[in-house]
Amino acid sequence: MDLDTFRKSLDDWLDGHADELAPAYPGHGTVELQVEQIAKVRHLTHDAGWARWGWPGQVGGLGGSGLLRAYLSEALSSRDLVESGLYSMPEVLGPSFITFARPELSAAMVPPLLRGDEVWCQGFSEPGTGSNLGMLTCRAARAEDGWRVTGQKVWTSLAQMADRCVLLARTGTLESAHRGITALFVDMATPGISVRPLDTMHGEPEFCEVFFDDVPVPFARTIGEEGQGWAFAMDLLPYERSTALWQRAAFLHRRLQQLVEAAPPGALDPTALGEVAQLVHAFRARSRATQHRLAAGEDLGSVTSIDKVALATVEQAVFDLAEETLPDEVLLAGGPGPERWRKEFLYSRAATIYGGSAEIQRNIIARRLLELGNDR
Amino acid sequence: MIDRDDLELFERSLRQATERATGAELDAALADLGWLDVVQAEPAAGIPLLFDLVGRSLATSSALDRLLALRLGVGAPAVVLPAIGRWEAPGAVDGDRLVVAGLGTANLAGAPSALVVAAARDRHLAQEVDTTSLDLHPVPGVDPALGLVRVTGETTVGGEGQPVDWSSAVAWGQLALGHELLGASRRMLELARQHALDRVQFGQPIAKFQAVRHRLAETLVALELADAALGAAWLDPSPESAAMAKALAGRGARTAARHCQQVMGAIGFTTEHDLHRFVRRVLVLEQLLGAPRLLTRELGTEILERRRLPVPLPL
Numbered sequence: 001m002d003l004d005t006f007r008k009s010l011d012d013w014l015d016g017h018a019d020e021l022a023p024a025y026p027g028h029g030t031v032e033l034q035v036e037q038i039a040k041v042r043h044l045t046h047d048a049g050w051a052r053w054g055w056p057g058q059v060g061g062l063g064g065s066g067l068l069r070a071y072l073s074e075a076l077s078s079r080d081l082v083e084s085g086l087y088s089m090p091e092v093l094g095p096s097f098i099t100f101a102r103p104e105l106s107a108a109m110v111p112p113l114l115r116g117d118e119v120w121c122q123g124f125s126e127p128g129t130g131s132n133l134g135m136l137t138c139r140a141a142r143a144e145d146g147w148r149v150t151g152q153k154v155w156t157s158l159a160q161m162a163d164r165c166v167l168l169a170r171t172g173t174l175e176s177a178h179r180g181i182t183a184l185f186v187d188m189a190t191p192g193i194s195v196r197p198l199d200t201m202h203g204e205p206e207f208c209e210v211f212f213d214d215v216p217v218p219f220a221r222t223i224g225e226e227g228q229g230w231a232f233a234m235d236l237l238p239y240e241r242s243t244a245l246w247q248r249a250a251f252l253h254r255r256l257q258q259l260v261e262a263a264p265p266g267a268l269d270p271t272a273l274g275e276v277a278q279l280v281h282a283f284r285a286r287s288r289a290t291q292h293r294l295a296a297g298e299d300l301g302s303v304t305s306i307d308k309v310a311l312a313t314v315e316q317a318v319f320d321l322a323e324e325t326l327p328d329e330v331l332l333a334g335g336p337g338p339e340r341w342r343k344e345f346l347y348s349r350a351a352t353i354y355g356g357s358a359e360i361q362r363n364i365i366a367r368r369l370l371e372l373g374n375d376r
Numbered sequence: 377m378i379d380r381d382d383l384e385l386f387e388r389s390l391r392q393a394t395e396r397a398t399g400a401e402l403d404a405a406l407a408d409l410g411w412l413d414v415v416q417a418e419p420a421a422g423i424p425l426l427f428d429l430v431g432r433s434l435a436t437s438s439a440l441d442r443l444l445a446l447r448l449g450v451g452a453p454a455v456v457l458p459a460i461g462r463w464e465a466p467g468a469v470d471g472d473r474l475v476v477a478g479l480g481t482a483n484l485a486g487a488p489s490a491l492v493v494a495a496a497r498d499r500h501l502a503q504e505v506d507t508t509s510l511d512l513h514p515v516p517g518v519d520p521a522l523g524l525v526r527v528t529g530e531t532t533v534g535g536e537g538q539p540v541d542w543s544s545a546v547a548w549g550q551l552a553l554g555h556e557l558l559g560a561s562r563r564m565l566e567l568a569r570q571h572a573l574d575r576v577q578f579g580q581p582i583a584k585f586q587a588v589r590h591r592l593a594e595t596l597v598a599l600e601l602a603d604a605a606l607g608a609a610w611l612d613p614s615p616e617s618a619a620m621a622k623a624l625a626g627r628g629a630r631t632a633a634r635h636c637q638q639v640m641g642a643i644g645f646t647t648e649h650d651l652h653r654f655v656r657r658v659l660v661l662e663q664l665l666g667a668p669r670l671l672t673r674e675l676g677t678e679i680l681e682r683r684r685l686p687v688p689l690p691l
């Protein structure tokens with residue numbers, strides 16, 4: 001399947017199934033509604049085959065270029081059928097899971113994720129370690145019959161609805177830093193796990209605290225080998241900063257277009273608008289190049305930090321412009337339209353934090369891309 | 377399509393040429409290498425390659441004139457550029473009089489004739505004019521090495537002139553300048569990076585200070601975004617995509633100049649270090665064929681009129 005054929009036939013199919021695919025709620029919706037909507041869209045697109053393209057046969061995919069997957073996510077985001085950040089979870093977690101997990105494990109676990117039968121969450125950050133992920137302390141101790149996990153994660157998106165958690169746990173000493181980390185695949189229904197959703201500034205409890213109290217995890221659920229957790233995380237973060245961002249470009253384009261349509265005459269300053277439009281375009285161009293490099297089999301690693309800094313800059317620029325142009329809607333008014341602007345404006349404030357903060361990305365760029373040496 | 381190996385060889389030869397020669401000598405080398413043939417066969421390869429290298433080496437040449445003439449479809453040794461900051465055609469027709477107010481490259485100063493494009497109602501007309509009938513004033517200004525001249529004059533024209541597609545030529549020119557800006561900016565970043573590694577203060581290389589690291593990282597982000605926009609523009613070199621790329625490259629160069637000069641400290645403010653040459657060059661290039669601010673305002677105005685953003689770049 002080539003991209004042009006895929007694009008054309010998918011677009012036709014999406015047009016033909018617009019009513020079925022449409023969200024049942026107006027505006028932003030709650031995080032529960034958004035997750036339900038995503039599950040519905042995944043079911044429909046998976047059953048029709050679209051969501052299987054670009055994934056390997058071993059996990060029920062139909063193979064082909066990763067660009068097919070990217071186009072599907074773009075098409076769904078630009079048609080406003082899914083919330084692009086939450087939708088991208090399989091793009092963040094899937095590829096590295098497939099690379100590191102035993103083939104039997106990924107063959108069993110990835111298909112339900114792609115079909116929308118399951119929600120997964122990413123248990124990396126902890127109260128004591130956000131940016132400094134290598135010092136995490138949530139512990140997995142070896143017992144006769146498997147791991148026993150004890151500790152806490154935080155900011156875990158969708159943990160309250162998740163069926164599984166891709167967890168980083170300490171299996172070595174704290175002194176062993178990143179070498180003593182192991183990735184585990186944990187069933188969220190296991191006794192000993194408790195989840196407490198956290199209220200956020202944008203009004204949706206998107207993320208949670210997750211407590212682990214002597215939680216058993218079979219050895220067979222180790223992702224890769226013991227001690228490979230850091231390698232797994234380092235493989236995964238570039239996906240979080242690249243493939244997962246292409247649909248964000250589509251989302252930002254759509255929102256900026258909607259701002260242009262909604263702005264009263266004279267409210268948008270042409271120079272300010274022109275600059276944001278250029279940024280949206282440049283980010284899209286960058287992300288496009290990244291998708292093509294990935295599809296060509298390049299191992300991207302640190303260069304994706306550029307994509308992440310760019311996304312954060314552009315996302316905040318789009319919503320800053322919205323706030324300056326429609327202050328009443330964004331800051332005061334009620335109803336689905338204004339509330340959506342407000343939530344998205346507020347959410348954009350987190351763009352320089354999630355997925356590794358803007359400062360951490362600049363540290364990576366300085367160290368790895370500019371080769372400025374260690375900063376200590 | 378020119379194959380990869382040939383392109384690599386071509387790039388190597390171009391690199392040598394731009395490192396060793398400038399002005400008429402570089403023109404001769406480009407003619408030997410058949411640069412214009414490559415541009416004709418594959419503009420998306422030939423233009424970026426050369427202009428990036430020219431930006432890095434600060435060379436001058438007739439390349440911009442040549443590619444504008446090529447795109448206009450008129451053989452001429454030089455082309456009069458618009459006035460500083462602008463991209464509109466530099467000529468105006470008044471009866472049988474042609475009034476010119478623009479700029480010329482160092483190449484134009486030595487050319488026997490130059491092409492003047494003038495807007496005439498809904499189209500553009502090109503006239504080849506003897507340079508002796510124009511007033512050429514060197515404007516060394518902030519970047520004497522660039523050798524720009526101010527071109528003014530009023531001449532009588534014989535025929536009506538040849539209809540040309542000015543906006544397509546401007547698009548190529550903007551992209552070429554965008555690549556030159558990017559090449560010069562990347563060179564500034566290399567100079568600042570090396571300085572940061574070499575310069576010791578407080579007992580350590582200043583490259584260890586996060587404020588310094590982040591300035592350089594920020595520079596790289598700006599340049600990569602401009603690079604991506606330039607690359608995207610070659611997929612479909614429309615006036616709009618070229619103008620966006622030029623604006624981004626111009627702003628990226630300003631970011632690079634600001635951060636790199638800061639990281640260099642006082643030495644970057646002297647003529648003893650090469651940085652100033654690049655700062656000077658990008659200040660002027662940024663203004664040729666449309667200043668970023670003008671291009672940005674025009675884009676915004678256009679979006680407001682159409683109530684539509686530019687068509688999003690396809691995957």
Ligand SMILES: Cc1cc2nc3c(=O)[nH]c(=O)nc-3n(C[C@H](O)[C@H](O)[C@H](O)COP(=O)(O)OP(=O)(O)OC[C@H]3O[C@@H](n4cnc5c(N)ncnc54)[C@H](O)[C@@H]3O)c2cc1C
Pocket residue numbers: 121122123124125129130131132154155156157158206207350353354355356357358359360363
């Ligand atoms: C909306 C949202 C969703 C998230 N979802 C998840 C999820 O699903 N799973 C998950 O594991 N995590 C998730 N996170 C957590 C996210 O990865 C962390 O917030 C992030 O890594 C930063 O960690 P922190 O919040 O502890 O901040 P800190 O690390 O404490 O940083 C605070 C500030 O200090 C700066 N700083 C820290 N170290 C340095 C340094 N070396 N140099 C310069 N500045 C520095 C940071 O840039 C930041 O500005 C989410 C966060 C948000 C906001």
